[in-house]
Amino acid sequence: MKEAIQNLLQLQTIDRKLDTLERAKGDLPQKVQQVKSELEKARETLQNNESSLTELQKELRRVELEISTLNTKKKKSEEQLYAVQTNKEYDAVTLEIEQAIEKIDAMENSEIELLDKEKDASEQVKLAKEALAKMEDDFQKTSVKLAKTIEANADKEKSLTEERKSIANKIKVDYLRIYERIRKPKAGLPLVTIERGACGGCYTNIPPQRVMEVRESDRLILCEHCGRILYWQDEEELTIK
Numbered sequence: 229m230k231e232a233i234q235n236l237l238q239l240q241t242i243d244r245k246l247d248t249l250e251r252a253k254g255d256l257p258q259k260v261q262q263v264k265s266e267l268e269k270a271r272e273t274l275q276n277n278e279s280s281l282t283e284l285q286k287e288l289r290r291v292e293l294e295i296s297t298l299n300t301k302k303k304k305s306e307e308q309l310y311a312v313q314t315n316k317e318y319d320a321v322t323l324e325i326e327q328a329i330e331k332i333d334a335m336e337n338s339e340i341e342l343l344d345k346e347k348d349a350s351e352q353v354k355l356a357k358e359a360l361a362k363m364e365d366d367f368q369k370t371s372v373k374l375a376k377t378i379e380a381n382a383d384k385e386k387s388l389t390e391e392r393k394s395i396a397n398k399i400k401v402d403y404l405r406i407y408e409r410i411r412k413p414k415a416g417l418p419l420v421t422i423e424r425g426a427c428g429g430c431y432t433n434i435p436p437q438r439v440m441e442v443r444e445s446d447r448l449i450l451c452e453h454c455g456r457i458l459y460w461q462d463e464e465e466l467t468i469k
């Protein structure tokens with residue numbers, strides 16, 4: 229067999245092994261990526277929920293403080309009521325008390341609303357924390373699984389990659405380019421034998437003249453139909469294999 233073809237065949241064998249290793253990883257890398265981005269979103273949601281809760285609590289404290297200030301003011305006015313001398317003074321203090329009561333009412337209503345909102349917000353924080361914990365667990369499991377698979381294949385992959393490099397070094401750049409171009413769309417089988425006068429990849433008949441060329445010529449000959457690199461395998465070589 230021609231040396232160039234022999235080298236390309238070796239490359240093909242290695243590439244198929246590398247493909248198998250890649251498939252063993254499956255969709256784990258994408259899954260890890262996906263879980264990771266969900267994890268980031270969950271963290272963001274939790275942060276947003278926590279800051280809304282903090283805002284509500286601040287607002288609640290402000291309202292409570294105001295209620296207490298108003299109550300103090302009201303109490304003072306009520307005490308003043310005993311000391312008033314004139315009707316005019318009495319009316320003024322009474323008005324102050326009424327205004328304070330109105331404001332306290334309004335503030336107490338806001339307080340109730342805020343307490344409701346705070347309860348909801350706390351619930352949201354709790355849910356977001358639970359969701360995040362579950363996602364962190366998922367992420368942990370998925371990445372551990374991937375890490376194990378990668379680790380198991382790492383050595384194999386490394387030696388195959390090294391082997392591939394040393395073989396690729398022996399192959400003409402032009403040939404390598406052709407090989408790489410066919411490799412992807414042809415599902416990792418850029419080289420095929422001629423079987424009973426037909427391309428072993430697409431089964432299109434190959435004219436005898438061309439078959440001769442594949443056998444004799446030193447250049448690479450591609451199937452005119454599917455574009456794969458054709459090679460000839462002698463009977464003896466077949467039986468050795």
Ligand SMILES: [Zn+2]
Nearest residue numbers: 427430451454
């Ligand atoms: Zn073909």
